[in-house]
Amino acid sequence: MSLSANGRDIDVFNGDADGICAVHQWRLAYPADTELVTGAKRDISLLQNLSASYGDSVNVFDISFDQNIHSIRQLLDSGVKMTYFDHHSANTRFEHPGLTMYWDDDPKVCSSVLVNNALGRQYSEWAIVGAFGDNLSNTARKLATSLGLSEYQVGQLCELGKLLNYNAYGESLADLHFHPALLYAEMSQYKDPFQMITEASAFRTLQRGYHSDQLYLNSLNPTETGKDAILYVLPDQSWARRISGEFANQLATDNPSKSCAVIVPKTNSAFVVSIRSAMPDLHPANTFCGRFLTGGGRRSAGGVNILPASELDHFVRLFFQYFSE
Structure with missing residues (x-):
């Protein structure tokens, strides 16, 4: 569990589908008023400028361990407790009493799946969304089959995953339709991804933007x-x-x-x-x-x-x- 008794709770996550679905599952299980640190897909050194100190709890989702190794050591040595979910390369990983790490670089695994497994598969629909967004269609479909979802429902979750992922790409935040923190804020209102698909204005905006941008690919x-x-x-x-x-x-x-x-x-x-x-x-x-x-x-x-x-x-x-x- 990641709730800090005396300090702050800080969630650091990649702004793509996998990162945003991972933190969403975690906060559905452990609601808290947290500080958010995120960015575009390529903003992977998010821990470098993080201000955290003794007693704070930092929860990291879908961020490269190797790219943040020096910051991780500094934060842990200062007394920060850290929970880390990731599937990227982590050749520099190490053990520390303040670090709880869920890591697996199996090509069939993404951070949303790791969180889903850690939570006893309470929110598997969101793990399916994250897996589809991370282009792990076989993993997503296997999970969907275990839930007995129809092909139409699978298609809906696939589209949501792709749209969440699409929003994260750009040279800067100015290229994105939504800042990932704002997209997560809207997404956090929905325990059920199918309800988000039906009701969320962000879904419609991303849907229109994606189809418009995709037309350029024809040439x-x-x-x-x-x-x-x-x-x-x-x-x-x-x-x-x-x-x-x-x-x-x-x-x-x-x-x-x-x-x-x-x-x-x-x-x-x-x-x-x-x-x-x-x-x-x-x-x-x-x-x-x-x-x-x-x-x-x-x-x-x-x-x-x-x-x-x-x-x-x-x-x-x-x-x-x-x-x-």
């Missing part, structure tokens, strides 16, 4: 294609930054035998990259992305947050080499 062609991999470079537009993550997921679904890369220009003469591995055990995405300074992720999906323009050609060569070995 896109691959920048480069190989036997085992496919790569797209999108234009320098807000719609491209918003749709890039779901487009990468769509490519992975439509091309199950090919690893995929989606590259989008940033405003500072650099690029941001999304990777999906067709063979995560043989060619883990996080291993490849880890070759770059701002790269990371998990075995099935990873990314590079800042790829300098001068490294683009080198990146493309390495991408096709690595995923064709």
Whole structure:
């Protein structure tokens, strides 16, 4: 349990579908007036500027352990109690009396599933939403089958997951339809995801935005294609930054035998990259992305947050080499 008797309760979560569904499940089980720390999908170093001290309780959902290792050590050494749920690479993980960690990098697992398991599957519908958003369709469908959901209900949860995930992508918060904290605030009113789908204005807004941005994809062609991999470079537009993550997921679904890369220009003469591995055990995405300074992720999906323009050609060569070995 994460409630702090004397200090503050602080929830830190990735602004994508998996992160937001993970913290939502936790707070359905343990309601509290908490401080929220979140951001766009690529804002993964959220613990760096966190102000917490002895007696505070920090709960982290779907944030890379490796990317925040120094902050984690400092917070724990200052007397902060920390509960951590994640499925990204955690090569630097360690044991500490103040740290309770739920971690699994199995490609079939996401943070929402880890929270769901820790809570005895009390809110599995939200775990299904998070899994669909994280492009773990088989995991989501397996959970849905255990609940006896109809195909129509599964489709509804799938759409909600994709829309929540779509909202998180952008170079900055200005690219997003909703700040993830505001989206979570609306989402927190609903114990039942089907009620949110029916009633929430945010759902309608994201639905319209997603379909509008998706129309641009009809005119896109691959920048480069190989036997085992496919790569797209999108234009320098807000719609491209918003749709890039779901487009990468769509490519992975439509091309199950090919690893995929989606590259989008940033405003500072650099690029941001999304990777999906067709063979995560043989060619883990996080291993490849880890070759770059701002790269990371998990075995099935990873990314590079800042790829300098001068490294683009080198990146493309390495991408096709690595995923064709």
